[in-house]
Amino acid sequence: MKRLSHLSPNECVLLTAARLLDGRIVWRGRDGQWFDHVAQAACLTAEESEAALEEASTQAARQGVMGVYPVVARKGEPPQPVSMKEHIRAFGPTVHPEFSYVPQSEASS
Amino acid sequence: MKQPVGHYAYESRDREFLQERIAEFEDQVKRRLSGALSEEEFKPLRLMNGIYLQVHAYMLRVAIPYGILDSRQLRKLAHVARRYDRGYGHFTTRQNIQFNWISLEDAPAILRDLAEADMHAIQTSGNCIRNITSDEYAGAARDELMDPRVHAEILRQWSTLHPEFTFLPRKFKIAISGSPEDRVAARFHDIGLLARPSENGPLFRVFVGGGLGRTPVVGQELFDSVPEAELLATLEATLRVYNAYGRRDNLYRARIKILVQTIGIEPFREAVKAELAKMDLSHYRLTPERVAAIRARFAAPELHAVDDADAVLAQHQKEDPAFARWMQSNTHPHFDEGYSIATVSLKTPGDIPGDVTAEQMDGLADIAERFAFSELRVTHLQNIVLGHVRKDQLYALWQGLKELNLAAPNIGLAGDIVSCPGLDYCTLANARSLPLARKLGARFGDARLQEEIGALSINISGCINACGHHHAGHIGILGVDKRGSEFYQILLGGQAGDRASIGAILGPALSEDDAVAAIARMIDHYLAHRNEQESFLEMVTRLGKAPFKEVAYETV
Amino acid sequence: MKLFNLSQQHIIPAEEADPVSLAELKEHPEAAYAVALEPDESAEALRPFLAQITLVVLHFPIFRDGRAFTQARSLREYEDYKGEIRVTGHVLPDQAAFLRRCGVDTVVLPDDDDQTEWEAQLKRFTITYQQSIAS
Numbered sequence: 001m002k003r004l005s006h007l008s009p010n011e012c013v014l015l016t017a018a019r020l021l022d023g024r025i026v027w028r029g030r031d032g033q034w035f036d037h038v039a040q041a042a043c044l045t046a047e048e049s050e051a052a053l054e055e056a057s058t059q060a061a062r063q064g065v066m067g068v069y070p071v072v073a074r075k076g077e078p079p080q081p082v083s084m085k086e087h088i089r090a091f092g093p094t095v096h097p098e099f100s101y102v103p104q105s106e107a108s109s
Numbered sequence: 110m111k112q113p114v115g116h117y118a119y120e121s122r123d124r125e126f127l128q129e130r131i132a133e134f135e136d137q138v139k140r141r142l143s144g145a146l147s148e149e150e151f152k153p154l155r156l157m158n159g160i161y162l163q164v165h166a167y168m169l170r171v172a173i174p175y176g177i178l179d180s181r182q183l184r185k186l187a188h189v190a191r192r193y194d195r196g197y198g199h200f201t202t203r204q205n206i207q208f209n210w211i212s213l214e215d216a217p218a219i220l221r222d223l224a225e226a227d228m229h230a231i232q233t234s235g236n237c238i239r240n241i242t243s244d245e246y247a248g249a250a251r252d253e254l255m256d257p258r259v260h261a262e263i264l265r266q267w268s269t270l271h272p273e274f275t276f277l278p279r280k281f282k283i284a285i286s287g288s289p290e291d292r293v294a295a296r297f298h299d300i301g302l303l304a305r306p307s308e309n310g311p312l313f314r315v316f317v318g319g320g321l322g323r324t325p326v327v328g329q330e331l332f333d334s335v336p337e338a339e340l341l342a343t344l345e346a347t348l349r350v351y352n353a354y355g356r357r358d359n360l361y362r363a364r365i366k367i368l369v370q371t372i373g374i375e376p377f378r379e380a381v382k383a384e385l386a387k388m389d390l391s392h393y394r395l396t397p398e399r400v401a402a403i404r405a406r407f408a409a410p411e412l413h414a415v416d417d418a419d420a421v422l423a424q425h426q427k428e429d430p431a432f433a434r435w436m437q438s439n440t441h442p443h444f445d446e447g448y449s450i451a452t453v454s455l456k457t458p459g460d461i462p463g464d465v466t467a468e469q470m471d472g473l474a475d476i477a478e479r480f481a482f483s484e485l486r487v488t489h490l491q492n493i494v495l496g497h498v499r500k501d502q503l504y505a506l507w508q509g510l511k512e513l514n515l516a517a518p519n520i521g522l523a524g525d526i527v528s529c530p531g532l533d534y535c536t537l538a539n540a541r542s543l544p545l546a547r548k549l550g551a552r553f554g555d556a557r558l559q560e561e562i563g564a565l566s567i568n569i570s571g572c573i574n575a576c577g578h579h580h581a582g583h584i585g586i587l588g589v590d591k592r593g594s595e596f597y598q599i600l601l602g603g604q605a606g607d608r609a610s611i612g613a614i615l616g617p618a619l620s621e622d623d624a625v626a627a628i629a630r631m632i633d634h635y636l637a638h639r640n641e642q643e644s645f646l647e648m649v650t651r652l653g654k655a656p657f658k659e660v661a662y663e664t665v
Numbered sequence: 666m667k668l669f670n671l672s673q674q675h676i677i678p679a680e681e682a683d684p685v686s687l688a689e690l691k692e693h694p695e696a697a698y699a700v701a702l703e704p705d706e707s708a709e710a711l712r713p714f715l716a717q718i719t720l721v722v723l724h725f726p727i728f729r730d731g732r733a734f735t736q737a738r739s740l741r742e743y744e745d746y747k748g749e750i751r752v753t754g755h756v757l758p759d760q761a762a763f764l765r766r767c768g769v770d771t772v773v774l775p776d777d778d779d780q781t782e783w784e785a786q787l788k789r790f791t792i793t794y795q796q797s798i799a800s
């Protein structure tokens with residue numbers, strides 16, 4: 001994972017996790033709720049993300065999510081996770097476009 | 110109900126056991142959802158029921174013991190794909206099927222549906238004895254010495270919720286074959302068994318400590334001739350040594366191969382013998398009566414060859430060259446002259462290796478029912494074999510497969526690519542493997558080109574766990590991560606079977622497109638410079654990797 | 666702490682047991698009747714002392730570490746040990762039947778532990794596929 005302390009100005013940090021019930025990928029929004037789509041994820045600075053990660057981890061069990069961790073993304077609508085792994089988590093498997101999480105036009109914007 | 114051909118027919122106690130197991134799992138899921146079990150505690154429990162947490166959702170891996178399914182079971186898998194997943198399943202290199210989009214809440218219901226067709230997901234994961242794999246041509250191949258599936262079933266039962274071996278240092282894989290050809294890669298398993306008949310009943314050659322993964326090792330012979338009566342005792346003793354002495358402090362050093370390597374095969378054998386000496390062997394004896402009782406629950410196919418089958422087949426081949434080509438690559442000699450073994454390729458060019466839609470599953474179930482005694486075999490190369498097809502019916506079978514888009518004539522050829530799910534679906538991956546498999550499949554998709562290239566195995570893994578068996582491919586591809594980007598290492602010269610060897614790394618890792626181009630150049634080089642009749646692997650053996658390396662990297 | 670009885674054998678009450686280590690046992694075998702084996706110690710090492718031992722305590726550093734299953738089964742099968750086998754450490758109720766079938770009699774649980782899960786697990790399976798030392 002890219003070091004959070006080395007973010008470039010057009011990058012931010014997203015928090016992600018998996019939902020306990022169905023294992024689906026979720027992204028943490030500004031208000032601390034979890035959403036299915038990366039477009040609703042809060043784009044945090046490195047400092048913000050530290051506190052948010054701590055808070056999210058303590059609330060995780062109560063909110064029905066597990067394995068909270070930070071992801072570096074390029075800012076945008078929606079934000080674009082930098083690593084291929086997180087890109088696939090955000091937008092869906094590259095070999096099954098029919099299962100994509102965000103319409104292709106948006107995903108490639 | 111009629112007994113199934115090729116696998117064990119459940120009796121009421123087996124069904125009761127499955128119900129008990131499902132009730133247990135349902136309770137575990139409840140405790141997890143209530144918070145009584147932490148994820149750390151739940152994980153090994155769900156894994157022992159085949160449930161992983163993967164990239165996009167939970168994944169369910171259903172066991173297909175020794176690779177054998179009947180039509181009824183395949184239809185049940187189609188039902189699971191439709192009802193609980195997204196209309197497809199993925200056959201793996203371990204003769205299992207995986208569903209990628211499962212919800213934990215649904216899991217007990219799925220297991221109940223599977224149990225209706227005598228299927229389960231027990232021990233398809235976790236640090237226990239995994240699903241026993243076997244030879245896809247078992248009970249049908251001309252070269253076979255004995256059908257290993259009765260013993261595979263005995264091992265399945267023996268290993269099911271074994272009280273002592275359910276929390277081993279690491280997973281434990283056993284494969285069994287009855288062919289001198291070793292079609293199960295016995296030397297690449299924790300234990301590999303090669304069965305053969307003798308005057309005094311079956312004998313088993315036992316290999317131990319093989320495996321791919323991070324540290325690929327070719328297994329070594331532990332015993333040459335274990336009599337049937339002592340088969341279970343010998344396995345018990347081996348596992349006891351492993352459970353007591355296998356490493357538990359380092360995940361990557363915990364497989365039995367490391368233990369065998371560390372102490373040496375000779376001291377390991379002595380330790381197993383010492384264990385056997387302490388055991389009351391009569392207590393562990395596998396009796397002929399027990400074997401006969403299990404065998405009685407397998408139905409044998411009633412073969413009725415027709416007289417002019419060969420002539421009919423020859424006529425079909427003459428009339429339809431596409432069929433003739435498929436016959437050439439996708440069939441294998443049956444012990445009965447009037448029959449053939451047919452392999453259904455799950456590698457349609459441009460599709461994902463091993464993926465099958467619910468419609469295709471239903472279609473295959475119908476075809477197996479019509480032409481092959483309702484018996485299907487899932488192979489470790491991610492294809493499906495129909496064991497007993499009357500030669501005069503092969504043409505109709507092939508036409509049925511064509512309608513399902515499952516008639517690719519590429520078994521054992523360049524298009525028959527083995528690939529793990531890679532980064533698109535697997536949390537452990539470093540790189541994607543499916544897009545590469547698709548590109549290569551399309552690149553060599555042309556049937557005539559594949560025929561010209563001849564025998565070639567391409568294996569792709571998305572990380573060093575090697576689920577795509579990349580070390581065992583004539584050409585192996587390993588996905589690596591280089592500073593956040595996907596790269597691919599090419600290996601050359603691996604093979605499974607009785608001359609098992611591990612592929613050698615060719616050179617620095619390449620990008621996806623460069624890897625495809627490099628492989629294409631290597632194959633061109635082979636076509637231009639091969640001796641007559643020489644296969645790709647034979648040329649690699651003759652010349653070494655240097656000339657291939659040169660062409661692979663010529664533009665880089 | 667409290668004990669959960671898996672085997673319904675007569676057991677030694679929790680407060681009475683005062684197990685010594687294998688090293689201590691070797692040094693001062695005189696009065697010892699209870700011994701605690703570490704996961705990497707073999708059951709065979711107890712052989713000279715088993716006549717006087719009535720309690721062997723095995724340890725699970727974590728529930729995934731299954732060495733105690735082999736130790737317990739070895740004590741019963743190879744050493745013909747008839748006394749109590751007890752396990753401590755991190756164990757799950759889901760392991761109840763495995764423990765009993767390998768010859769374990771008792772499990773040490775925290776005082777506030779709910780035993781209903783253990784009771785339920787013990788009764789869950791009526792069918793097993795292997796012979797075992799205690800079925």
Ligand code: SF4
Binds near residue numbers: 539
């Ligand atoms: S080889 Fe690696 S990436 Fe591929 S399925 Fe196995 S663990 Fe996942």
